[in-house]
Amino acid sequence: xxxxxxxxxxxxxxxxxxxxxxxxxxxxxxxxxxxxxxxxxxxxxxxxxxxxxxxxxxxxxxxxxxxxxxxxxxxxxxxxxxxxxxxxxxxxxxxxxxxxxxxxxxxxxxxxxxxxxxxxxxxxxxxxxxxxxxxxxxxxxxxxxxxxxxxxxxxxxxxxxxxxxxxxxxxxxxxxxxxxxxxxxxxxxxxx
Numbered sequence: 407x408x409x410x411x412x413x414x415x416x417x418x419x420x421x422x423x424x425x426x427x428x429x430x431x432x433x434x435x436x437x438x439x440x441x442x443x444x445x446x447x448x449x450x451x452x453x454x455x456x457x458x459x460x461x462x463x464x465x466x467x468x469x470x471x472x473x474x475x476x477x478x479x480x481x482x483x484x485x486x487x488x489x490x491x492x493x494x495x496x497x498x499x500x501x502x503x504x505x506x507x508x509x510x511x512x513x514x515x516x517x518x519x520x521x522x523x524x525x526x527x528x529x530x531x532x533x534x535x536x537x538x539x540x541x542x543x544x545x546x547x548x549x550x551x552x553x554x555x556x557x558x559x560x561x562x563x564x565x566x567x568x569x570x571x572x573x574x575x576x577x578x579x580x581x582x583x584x585x586x587x588x589x590x591x592x593x594x595x596x597x598x
Contacts, residue, residue, distance in 0.1 A: 442536070442593060443469045448479060450546070451588040467591060473499050475510055477530075484519035491516045496530060506536040513568055516550070527551040527568045529575050532589065540593035545586040549575035 446469065449462035465479025477496040484492035498512030510532040517524045527550060534544030551574055553565040566574070579585050 442540075443471045445594040446542075446591040447594060448477060449590045449592075450479065451590075454584045454587055462590075466594075469500065469508075473501060475500050475512070477512055490519055491525065492519045492522070493517075493528070498530070500532075503533070504535075507534060508536075509533050515565070524553055524565060526553055527565060527575075529568070529572075534589075534591065540595065542591040542593075544589050544591070546589050547577065547579070547585055547587070548583070549577045551575045 446467040448465040448467045450465070452461055452463055453459050463480050465477055465481075468476045470476075475498050477498070479493075479496075481491070482493045482495060484490075493516050494514040496512035496514045498510050500508045500510035503509050510530075512530040512532070514528050514530075515524055516526050516528050529549050529551070531547045531549070532544055533546075534542050536542055551566060551568055551571060568575075577585075
């Protein structure tokens with residue numbers, strides 16, 4: 407076999423391996439996960455908090471094939487008329503539930519908007535059911551784990567380990583926030 411033929415064979419084998427292990431079809435639907443991965447427009451319903459209809463807290467969600475996800479939303483920048491805090495992006499993981507759903511958990515640090523003082527960890531617990539036409543609906547519930555005021559004021563140096571202390575998160579519903587806040591995801595696809 408000539409060098410050229412070996413090169414062609416190795417190239418074809420390499421392309422076959424890349425195709426079989428690649429990120430899935432171009433539309434983002436993965437046969438092995440059964441859930442569309444990719445980028446989604448996220449809209450958290452703020453009407454449940456007493457705001458007028460049509461003013462969602464907007465953001466983006468990146469759902470990855472490896473079971474991780476990242477969420478950024480308008481709350482990351484702070485907003486004095488709705489939020490008194492500034493947040494980090496949410497980092498988390500997801501897994502399938504039932505035939506067409508996923509549950510996800512995210513973590514982020516929350517800081518006072520004016521002072522920048524780190525106040526607490528926040529955990530988001532999401533449940534989404536795959537819908538049609540690139541639109542998915544679900545809910546989110548949040549809980550927090552305060553940073554200890556050992557060094558006034560609380561700081562990133564006083565935040566507990568959120569994994570080791572997972573059972574100590576306090577649901578925001580204990581402070582009067584609503585449960586099962588509606589969230590909508592809309593798939594971002596080229597040409598739409």
